[in-house]
Amino acid sequence: MTATVMKLKNKIEEKKMEMINIAKRKGMASPETLHCSQELDNLIYKFQSLSFVIHKQGKTPI
Numbered sequence: 001m002t003a004t005v006m007k008l009k010n011k012i013e014e015k016k017m018e019m020i021n022i023a024k025r026k027g028m029a030s031p032e033t034l035h036c037s038q039e040l041d042n043l044i045y046k047f048q049s050l051s052f053v054i055h056k057q058g059k060t061p062i
Helices: 003-028 031-056
Strands: none
Touching: 003 031
């Protein structure tokens, strides 16, 4: 797994924990929670896109 993929995985985990903590404090439907969820979605999309490109190049499985 490349360093970039590992960094993205770490960012995803950090953002997930941030979102959970915000949701516990402010509620699931708070604007802050929703914003954090959108940021998490973007990170996951980048991770999936990068994983697909790496897989397509035959470097590692998805």
